[in-house]
Amino acid sequence: MMLHSWITITSNAILFSFIGAIPLVAWLKKIDVFATFTEGAEEGFHIAVKIIPYWVGFWVAMNMFRAAGGFAALETLLSPLLNCLGFPLPLLPLTLIRPFSGSASNSILADIAHTYGGQAKVSHMAATMMGSTETTFYVVMVYFAAVGISRTRHAIPAGLIADATGVIAAIMVTHWFY
Amino acid sequence: MLNFIWVLLIVSSVIMSFVNGTEAAVAASIAVSANQAVNTAISLIGIMTLWLGIMRIAECAGFIALFAKLVAPVMEKLFPEVPTDHPAMGAMILNIAANMLGLNNAATPFGLRAMEELDKLNQHRGIASDAMCTFLALNTSSVQLIPMTAIAILAANGDSAASDIVVPVLIATTCSTIVGIVIVKWLAKRKLFRIEPAGTNDAA
Numbered sequence: 001m002m003l004h005s006w007i008t009i010t011s012n013a014i015l016f017s018f019i020g021a022i023p024l025v026a027w028l029k030k031i032d033v034f035a036t037f038t039e040g041a042e043e044g045f046h047i048a049v050k051i052i053p054y055w056v057g058f059w060v061a062m063n064m065f066r067a068a069g070g071f072a073a074l075e076t077l078l079s080p081l082l083n084c085l086g087f088p089l090p091l092l093p094l095t096l097i098r099p100f101s102g103s104a105s106n107s108i109l110a111d112i113a114h115t116y117g118g119q120a121k122v123s124h125m126a127a128t129m130m131g132s133t134e135t136t137f138y139v140v141m142v143y144f145a146a147v148g149i150s151r152t153r154h155a156i157p158a159g160l161i162a163d164a165t166g167v168i169a170a171i172m173v174t175h176w177f178y
Numbered sequence: 179m180l181n182f183i184w185v186l187l188i189v190s191s192v193i194m195s196f197v198n199g200t201e202a203a204v205a206a207s208i209a210v211s212a213n214q215a216v217n218t219a220i221s222l223i224g225i226m227t228l229w230l231g232i233m234r235i236a237e238c239a240g241f242i243a244l245f246a247k248l249v250a251p252v253m254e255k256l257f258p259e260v261p262t263d264h265p266a267m268g269a270m271i272l273n274i275a276a277n278m279l280g281l282n283n284a285a286t287p288f289g290l291r292a293m294e295e296l297d298k299l300n301q302h303r304g305i306a307s308d309a310m311c312t313f314l315a316l317n318t319s320s321v322q323l324i325p326m327t328a329i330a331i332l333a334a335n336g337d338s339a340a341s342d343i344v345v346p347v348l349i350a351t352t353c354s355t356i357v358g359i360v361i362v363k364w365l366a367k368r369k370l371f372r373i374e375p376a377g378t379n380d381a382a
Contacts, residue, residue, distance in 0.1 A: 010324070014279050022232055026239035033235055040234020041227045047290045048223040056215040061184055063211035064191035067203040073194060110331050118337030124346070127332050131325030131347035132354050134318040139289075141180065143314060146290045147297040150304055152179050153373075154365035155311040162319035162358030169350035177346050 047146060054145030058138065062100050071096050088171065090115075090122050094129065095167050099136040099160065106130070125174040132166035134159070226287040233272060233288065242268035256316070256359070257309045259299065266295030270313055277320040289317060302373060308366050312359070319358030321351050 027033045065071070075092050083089060090112060098105045109130055113123045136159035144152055195204040236242050246253070246267050253260075253267055260266050269292035276285035292313060300307045325347045332340035365371050 015281065018281075018284070019232060022236045022239065022241065025241075026235045029239055031235065031238050036235050036238050037231040039231075040237075041231030043234075043291070044227040044230030044287050045223060047230070047287065047294070048219065048226040051290070052216060052219045055219045056212050057184065059215035059218075060208055060211045061187040061191075063207045063214075064204050065187045067207035068191040068194040068200050069198045070187075070191060070194055073198075106327055106331070109328065110334075113331050113335035113337075118332040118335030118340060123332060123335065123337070124343060127325070127328040127340075127343050128346045128350055130328040131322045131343065132350035134320060136318045137183070139318050140314055142286075143289055143293050143317075144180065144306065144310070147293045147300075148304060149297075149306050149310070150180055151306060153306045153311055154362060154368070154371040155306055155314045156179055156183075158311065158315040158358060158362040158365055159318040161361045162315060162354045165357040166319065166350055166354035169353040170346070173346040173349045177342075 051142055051146050054142055058141045058145075062137075066097075066104070088122055088125060091126055091129065091167075091171070094126055098129070098133050099163055100138060102135045102138070105135075121174065121178050124178060125171050128170040128174050129167055132170045133163045134166075136160055136163055222286065225284070226290075229284045229287045230291060233269070233291070236272075237265070237268060242272070246271055256312055259307070260296070260309050264295065264299070266292055266299065266309075269295055273313075274316060274320065277317065278323050280322060280324040280326045305373060307373075311366060312362050315358040315362035316355070319351070319354040321355050322347060 023033050023037070026036070071093065074096055078096075079089055079092060082092060094105055094108045094112065097108060109126050112126045113120075116123050136156070140152060140155050140159060144150075144155070191204055195201045233242075243263065246262060249271060250262050253271065254262060257267070257270070269288050273285050273288035273292055276288055293310065296307060296310050296313065299309065323344075325343065328343060328347075329340045332343065
């Protein structure tokens with residue numbers, strides 16, 4: 001708990017120093033801070049609006065697949081194989097949905113922690129996994145879409161291999177620390 | 179690849195909905211999720227506008243150039259085709275830094291800005307450059323110093339020492355970052371993914 005609150009304080013301190021120190025020092029350097037801010041902010045606004053269509057396309061496809069039972073089907077398909085390899089099966093739904101959605105995987109993590117308890121080994125593995133993996137498909141779709149790239153080359157395979165490494169490393173490291 | 183995955187997700191959902199008898203749920207999810215996507219995007223407009231405004235000030239004040247010079251040796255190795263003083267470098271560094279610190283809302287605008295700047299250096303319209311792929315690999319395998327959400331979820335479920343996961347996360351994420359960089363550099367040179375000179379087609 002000590003470390004926990006220490007981390008909260010540190011991350012807020014970092015946030016405040018980003019948002020406080022930058023304008024202050026720029027102002028001291030005689031930069032027209034507010035005009036500069038709005039100029040950059042306008043660009044941010046345009047980027048945010050521009051990605052909406054790509055966002056809708058990705059989100060609808062992902063949620064259709066989820067509602068149709070796609071992730072559940074993948075779980076049934078993969079679980080015998082992964083079980084043989086010693087993969088902890090409660091982590092499978094999280095592993096499958098993690099590349100697609102951050103909010104959905106957070107709710108699965110909450111589910112695992114609730115079912116097994118926050119101190120259980122499997123909960124720690126799941127939490128570690130969340131930290132060591134990313135929403136690869138989501139990032140690739142939105143980032144590339146923003147600049148109109150349709151041929152993504154090796155970005156998806158590389159991202160997924162990195163994610164798989166994160167999953168395996170999370171399981172092994174937790175096993176070792178626990 | 180992107181087109182294939184998108185079509186695969188949608189078509190397989192339609193087929194599975196009939197097999198599993200989940201047509202009603204799938205039909206309902208279409209309208210709901212389209213709406214959700216726009217709402218999420220709109221709720222991000224404010225924070226994106228703010229952070230890119232702050233970033234412009236940091237650029238003008240010379241902070242980003244200073245920071246870029248500090249990490250230049252590493253960045254030049256990772257992105258040999260991007261000049262050190264290019265705005266893409268600054269945006270990528272900020273994106274990676276924000277990711278490491280767990281400032282996810284700040285990371286997205288920096289990342290999108292970085293992609294726009296990288297696209298200015300891109301020789302092939304519509305095709306990802308090596309630098310873009312490397313940046314995304316780095317982004318998706320990002321080193322996380324503070325896994326705040328995961329800690330909060332464990333703590334909420336009765337773990338009094340939830341922040342103990344910091345060290346395991348650091349080790350696991352370092353592994354995935356190293357593998358991500360090695361793999362992305364290796365795959366870039368494979369025949370399947372290489373960009374051929376203009377006029378020829380390659381599979382992707």
